[in-house]
Amino acid sequence: MMLLIEYLEEAAVFLHEKKAKIRKLERQFHNVYDGDLKKEMSSTWREIGKKRGEVIDQLLLNLEEFRALHKYFPELLQVIVEDEDVGKVVSKKIWLLDFKSVPPQEASLKLDQLMEWRNQIKDARESLRGWVGKVNSRSMTVKYPVLRGFINQDMIKADALEAIKHAEKVVLKEGWLLLISDSLIKIPIAKFMAKINQFRYEESVAKAQLVRVTGKGTIAETAAQRKLEEVSRKKNRYERILRQILLANPEYLKKIKQKKNWLSREKSGGAEKFAQEITPHSLKERVWLDEMKKKLDG
Incomplete structure (x- = not known):
């Protein structure tokens, strides 16, 4: 069976080729309007979208191997993450590497905390509606503690909203990590x-x-x-x-x-x-490590 890293490498090549094709078609289309070129571009974008969905599916089906890559070969995984095409897709599921089981009582308390943080983020965004001038970091973080670490200095409204958006993404990922645990799934x-x-x-x-x-x-x-x-x-x-x-x-x-x-x-x-129809791929770690060693040595 193909190693996950091999699949990701092949997916990267596929996406590189399709993106290069898109750039070529766009140059041609810019010079000469042609309905067939437009159709071909649309078709190629659909191929790219399909492959991106397939990559996500393979990461989830091979989640044990994905985590093993992170554990034993972090530098190799980082090369994939930094790829301009497939890396963007892989990065969307990197947060799953932080998954850990949470006891029921702890999960319940943490869920309440995350819901409070989400309410703070919502209120913080609303408070900036119609805001004029710089946003005071101290007053924002005192009123909305969830923003500590995201708003560290006075900033213009646009930057503050971007910081709030970033905080929201972090909280959402923490929320999903909690919700997929045995206690809350x-x-x-x-x-x-x-x-x-x-x-x-x-x-x-x-x-x-x-x-x-x-x-x-x-x-x-x-x-x-x-x-x-x-x-x-x-x-x-x-x-x-x-x-x-x-x-x-x-x-x-x-x-x-x-x-x-x-x-x-x-x-x-x-x-x-x-x-019933969903079967994740199991990983025999020792066999997998041998296969990875052969790949890296070969």
Whole structure:
């Protein structure tokens, strides 16, 4: 099986080639307007988007190997992270390397704290609405302690808003690290499973409507088709999110798949049924280290 680092290297080459193609097409399009060139650019961008999604999927499927790379070969992983194309995608999931199990009571207290921080960030942003002049760092950090370390000096409004945005990203990542822990992961699972069930129902209704109007006029058919596509997109989006949540905690995923009632469709819950098709790749560390050594020596 291909090593994750090999896959990422190949993905980097693919993205480099496609970005080079885009630049070439843009130069040609700048000189001569051509509808075919525009279509080719759109097609190439779709290929790039598809590959980026595939990279994220592979990182999650191979999360154990991703963490092992960080543990044993941090310099090698850093080379990938610094790549101008694939590195931007990998960087989006680097925060998963900080994941650790949290006891239930500690998780509950931490969640309350994070919710308070999010409220502070929201209030801080609102307080700058219509603000004129420099923002005083001391007054902001006293009123909103979550901004300590982000607003360290007086700054103009635009810079203060950017600092608040950065603080929000950090808090969101901490929140997700907490929510995917065994203690709290059922919260996002239940939330997104409910969304999936909602849009599955709406999708079945939309399909039935399309069948009813087929052959009864182009306008009605087009409207029904668009409705079905819209609902399907939303359903697929929430399915991707739930899939990523489950893959972000492979040990929890393995646990729910190993339940005794797993094969009983009547007893299994919606999330368990959903998880049936998701299989993270296990890592045999010693074998993997040998393969990595061969790659680096060869």
